[in-house]
Amino acid sequence: MDLLLVDWSFILEKFFLIVIVVLASLGIALYTTFAERKVAAVIQDRRGPNRAGPFGLLQPFADGLKLIFKEDIIPLSSNKALFILGPGLAMVTALLTSAVIPWGGEMDFFGRKVSLQIADVNIGILYVFGVVSMGVYGIMIGGWASNNKFSLLAAIRGASQIISYELAMGLSLIALLMLTGSLSLKTIVEQQMSGAWGGFLGWNIIYQPLGFLIFIICAFAECNRTPFDLPEAENELNFGYHQEYSSMKLGFYLFAEYINMFISSVLMATLFFGGYDIPFVNEASLAESWGQNIVAFMGIGSLLVKTVIFIFIFMWVRWTIPRFRYDQLMDLGWKKLIPLALVNMLITGAVVLWLNK
Amino acid sequence: MQSLTNRAKVLKLKPLSLWERLYLPGIFKGMAITFSHIFQKKATINYPEQKRPFSPVFRGLHVLNRDEEGREKCTACGLCAVSCPAEAITMEGAERKKGEENLYKEEKYAAKYEINMLRCIFCGLCEEACPKDAIYLTETFAPANYTRKSFIYGKPDLLIPDPVTQPGEYETAKGKIEEHKANTRAKKTD
Numbered sequence: 001m002d003l004l005l006v007d008w009s010f011i012l013e014k015f016f017l018i019v020i021v022v023l024a025s026l027g028i029a030l031y032t033t034f035a036e037r038k039v040a041a042v043i044q045d046r047r048g049p050n051r052a053g054p055f056g057l058l059q060p061f062a063d064g065l066k067l068i069f070k071e072d073i074i075p076l077s078s079n080k081a082l083f084i085l086g087p088g089l090a091m092v093t094a095l096l097t098s099a100v101i102p103w104g105g106e107m108d109f110f111g112r113k114v115s116l117q118i119a120d121v122n123i124g125i126l127y128v129f130g131v132v133s134m135g136v137y138g139i140m141i142g143g144w145a146s147n148n149k150f151s152l153l154a155a156i157r158g159a160s161q162i163i164s165y166e167l168a169m170g171l172s173l174i175a176l177l178m179l180t181g182s183l184s185l186k187t188i189v190e191q192q193m194s195g196a197w198g199g200f201l202g203w204n205i206i207y208q209p210l211g212f213l214i215f216i217i218c219a220f221a222e223c224n225r226t227p228f229d230l231p232e233a234e235n236e237l238n239f240g241y242h243q244e245y246s247s248m249k250l251g252f253y254l255f256a257e258y259i260n261m262f263i264s265s266v267l268m269a270t271l272f273f274g275g276y277d278i279p280f281v282n283e284a285s286l287a288e289s290w291g292q293n294i295v296a297f298m299g300i301g302s303l304l305v306k307t308v309i310f311i312f313i314f315m316w317v318r319w320t321i322p323r324f325r326y327d328q329l330m331d332l333g334w335k336k337l338i339p340l341a342l343v344n345m346l347i348t349g350a351v352v353l354w355l356n357k
Numbered sequence: 358m359q360s361l362t363n364r365a366k367v368l369k370l371k372p373l374s375l376w377e378r379l380y381l382p383g384i385f386k387g388m389a390i391t392f393s394h395i396f397q398k399k400a401t402i403n404y405p406e407q408k409r410p411f412s413p414v415f416r417g418l419h420v421l422n423r424d425e426e427g428r429e430k431c432t433a434c435g436l437c438a439v440s441c442p443a444e445a446i447t448m449e450g451a452e453r454k455k456g457e458e459n460l461y462k463e464e465k466y467a468a469k470y471e472i473n474m475l476r477c478i479f480c481g482l483c484e485e486a487c488p489k490d491a492i493y494l495t496e497t498f499a500p501a502n503y504t505r506k507s508f509i510y511g512k513p514d515l516l517i518p519d520p521v522t523q524p525g526e527y528e529t530a531k532g533k534i535e536e537h538k539a540n541t542r543a544k545k546t547d
Contacts, residue, residue, distance in 0.1 A: 042394070043391045043392075045394055045397055045398070045400040045401070046399060047399055047403065316391065316392065317384075319391060320384070320387045320388045320390075320391040321384060321387060
């Protein structure tokens with residue numbers, strides 16, 4: 001009987017939340033591929049895909065169908081189990097991060113308070129880092145199992161790049177954590193919301209501009225986006241670590257990249273730009289007059305708007321800046337960003353100490 | 358030494374200043390440039406709906422002409438075939454019979470007239486050689502097909518629509534150039 005004493009509505013609520021978040025991430029990643037092509041086009045004075053459906057809006061589905069119906073080739077000399085595991089791992093780690101992100105405030109369903117966060121872990125940021133560093137296994141295993149020298153080179157590049165930039169990323173966040181004093185993403189957002197000007201002055205970007213700069217550069221490197229897309233440098237390594245992949249396995253790799261991009265955009269919005277905070281609006285007083293659910297939806301909208309802006313910046317940078325050379329990449333990571341992050345950490349620590357005295 | 362255009366730039370290999378070594382200002386400058394391109398005029402057009410204007414001397418696929426009464430002008434003299442450097446044109450002449458005066462303008466006509474579009478180099482020498490104004494190169498181009506054989510255009514593919522029995526089609530075939538020019542002008546303004 002003890003089994004039945006579980007709070008079933010809690011499980012149901014979380015289940016639906018997970019389904020919605022996963023489907024939404026997939027849908028957004030789907031349309032990010034489309035947006036990428038459109039942004040690339042307008043930046044290069046072209047028009048972009050506009051044939052499938054109105055304004056080409058069905059293009060991602062056409063791409064997806066094409067990938068699904070392609071022949072799925074597993075090279076004879078590859079390590080089959082790992083070859084199949086690679087893209088799956090990339091996809092899973094890309095999606096896992098979304099579990100700790102607070103997508104909005106609380107909603108009211110028939111008197112039941114529902115938090116729009118799958119799991120409010122008190123070590124949220126640590127969890128994110130753990131999962132993100134797992135992401136490198138997708139690339140490593142894929143590149144290794146392909147039994148192709150280009151793929152292997154790309155995998156090595158990817159691994160060393162991600163490990164190097166994770167350091168600077170972590171150090172830049174330590175300065176942020178000194179301010180917030182909490183690793184829970186929900187607490188971080190709530191602290192930002194309590195700032196002046198309807199939360200706007202509480203945003204961490206105001207107190208940690210340097211930290212944000214380091215974080216965004218590292219986020220580019222972690223997502224393997226230009227200017228740090230060395231693992232898939234087309235003109236050097238043909239196609240990089242997913243060279244031997246075809247059909248939906250390739251699709252998974254490409255898709256995981258876009259999900260990563262989406263998740264890191266959400267993370268940046270959450271950590272530095274107030275998360276689901278609507279700037280210049282006092283949510284608590286608004287919730288009294290308009291109702292909690294509407295304000296929660298507006299919060300989700302606010303978070304999504306910030307996310308879309310970041311995704312656009314990702315693309316904008318991709319179609320502007322040429323790729324780094326490998327030694328430049330390592331130079332930037334180890335000799336520039338890490339000392340910078342350390343200095344940032346020291347200054348923040350000193351200021352925090354001085355203010356608390 | 359003075360260069361031809363006076364636009365040559367002397368390359369300065371000075372070490373980068375601190376501002377340049379910061380790298381970020383350069384990045385922001387580049388991003389501003391790409392961002393400004395979002396609002397610039399597109400270099401491409403929506404091709405099948407919109408077409409770029411051709412030069413008046415453009416040489417596309419051939420058309421066999423008719424006179425105002427709809428009679429074929431070609432007399433199968435063979436000058437076009439002789440002038441063709443790619444040897445793409447073959448024809449067979451035939452004599453006009455009684456009662457066919459409404460079909461063929463002169464006593465002799467081309468019973469078979471084929472142009473191999475895969476051989477043709479669209480030089481337009483056939484058009485220049487024709488003494489009867491019978492063959493013209495149009496603005497139609499880039500035909501697509503599945504077999505090599507279907508690129509050998511026979512008389513049904515080449516003949517312009519009859520102005521008597523199909524006046525509409527004839528007009529569109531003739532006025533295509535004018536309509537096309539007006540079209541591109543209209544699309545340009547919006």
